[in-house]
Amino acid sequence: MAEYVQVSVEDGVATIRLDRPPMNALNAQVQEELRGAAHDVGERRDVRAVVLYGGDKVFAAGADVKEMATMSYVDMADRSTALQSSFTAVARIPKPVVAAITGYALGGGCELALCADFRVAADGARLGQPEILLGLIPGAGGTQRLPRLIGPARTKDLVFTGRMVAADEALALGLVDKVVPAGECYAAALALAGRFATGPAYALRAAKESIDRGLEADLDTGLEIERQHFAGLFATEDARAGMTSFVEQGPGKATFTAR
Numbered sequence: 001m002a003e004y005v006q007v008s009v010e011d012g013v014a015t016i017r018l019d020r021p022p023m024n025a026l027n028a029q030v031q032e033e034l035r036g037a038a039h040d041v042g043e044r045r046d047v048r049a050v051v052l053y054g055g056d057k058v059f060a061a062g063a064d065v066k067e068m069a070t071m072s073y074v075d076m077a078d079r080s081t082a083l084q085s086s087f088t089a090v091a092r093i094p095k096p097v098v099a100a101i102t103g104y105a106l107g108g109g110c111e112l113a114l115c116a117d118f119r120v121a122a123d124g125a126r127l128g129q130p131e132i133l134l135g136l137i138p139g140a141g142g143t144q145r146l147p148r149l150i151g152p153a154r155t156k157d158l159v160f161t162g163r164m165v166a167a168d169e170a171l172a173l174g175l176v177d178k179v180v181p182a183g184e185c186y187a188a189a190l191a192l193a194g195r196f197a198t199g200p201a202y203a204l205r206a207a208k209e210s211i212d213r214g215l216e217a218d219l220d221t222g223l224e225i226e227r228q229h230f231a232g233l234f235a236t237e238d239a240r241a242g243m244t245s246f247v248e249q250g251p252g253k254a255t256f257t258a259r
Contacts, residue, residue, distance in 0.1 A: 005033035007040055012048040012197035013190060014041040016090075017055070024054045026108040027064035028079065031086040034112075038089040048201055048258065049193035052090070052099040052116055053186055054109075059099070059125070062107030065134065080139055087140045091115035091212075094205045096196040100189035101125045102182060106164065111140040114149065117208065119175070120189045121167045122182040127175055128164035148215060150174045200238035201258035206230070 004020040016037045018024040026034075041047045054060050071079070090097070090112065099105075099116035105127045113119050113127070121127070129142045137143060138159060147155040150173050158165070170176045180188045196204060206229035214222030233239045237259040245254035 002033040002036060004030045005037050007037050009044070009047055011194065012046065013051060013193045014044070014047040014049070015051045015053055015190075016041065017053050018060055019055065023058055023061035023104070024109070025062065025064040026060055026112070027067045028082075030064075031083055035086040035089045038086075038093050042093045042095065045258065047095065048197040048199070049095055050093055050097045051186070051189045051193050052097060052112065053189070054100075054102065056102055056182070056186070058103035059101045059105040060109030060112055061104040062109050062130070063140075083140055087111060087115050091141075091145070094208065095201070096193060096204055096208065098189045098193045100186045101127070101176065102185050104164075107131055107138070107142075108140050111138060111142045111145070114141060114145040118177050118192060120178045120180060120185060120192065121170060121176040122185040123167050123179050124182050125167045125170070125176075125179075125185075126164045127167075127170050128162065129159050130162040130164070132159060133162040146175075198256065200236070200242060200254075200256040202236050202238060203233055203242075206233055 004018065006017045006019060008015050008017065016034070018030070020027075020030055024030075041050050068076075096118070097116040099113040099119045101113055101119055101121040102125060103122070105113050105125060107128075107130055110127050110129055129138050129146065131138050131142070138146075143155070143159065146158070154173055165173065165175070167176065167179045171179050178188065210222075210226045210229050213225050217225065238256045241256060242254040
């Protein structure tokens with residue numbers, strides 16, 4: 001049983017809930033529990049979409065600096081691969097993932113939010129990559145996922161300065177996708193995830209993998225990834241139901257069964 005990361009499921013949407021007061025610092029134990037939660041929701045057939053949530057006060061204020069301060073180069077050389085792979089496990093959940101960002105999402109917390117497909121922020125949220133202020137750089141994907149999202153120059157501004165950005169600036173930068181009043185953040189993320197929970201699960205998975213893996217490849221390779229997924233979906237019951245419904249009833253009326 002995980003101590004700091006809980007998974008709950010309702011109406012096809014799983015919530016991965018960080019619960020390590022007061023700031024959800026992402027120590028090694030939390031990282032491994034996140035990995036386990038990601039694998040769990042990825043494999044469960046009753047889960048069709050996922051929300052990442054840290055509670056109504058804070059998403060995650062970053063790595064556990066007290067833990068890191070005791071580590072040598074050898075210690076971190078051994079730990080850094082597991083750190084990155086635990087976050088990658090979240091990024092590779094084969095279902096739509098929405099981050100509900102309240103309070104601080106800094107350092108590793110911001111990097112965790114970057115692993116989601118969509119980010120809904122409370123109007124009081126603050127995001128950033130302040131590792132440079134510790135004499136470090138982001139180590140859980142910040143120098144790689146962030147420029148893919150907002151571009152290299154904007155990423156260098158955040159990483160080189162370590163500054164925090166408010167929710168409205170994060171929205172303007174493209175770091176978050178929607179800003180809502182603080183008390184509505186989780187509900188807004190659930191509503192967005194709920195839209196995907198009734199969709200064609202294998203088509204959504206194929207779309208996510210095609211986009212994410214395509215961004216890591218040249219155009220010709222990306223097109224081949226897309227082609228294979230596109231053709232493969234013709235073997236699914238959902239594709240047959242979707243096309244039949246379109247012909248007989250018009251668009252947007254199909255019922256999907258995740259088969």
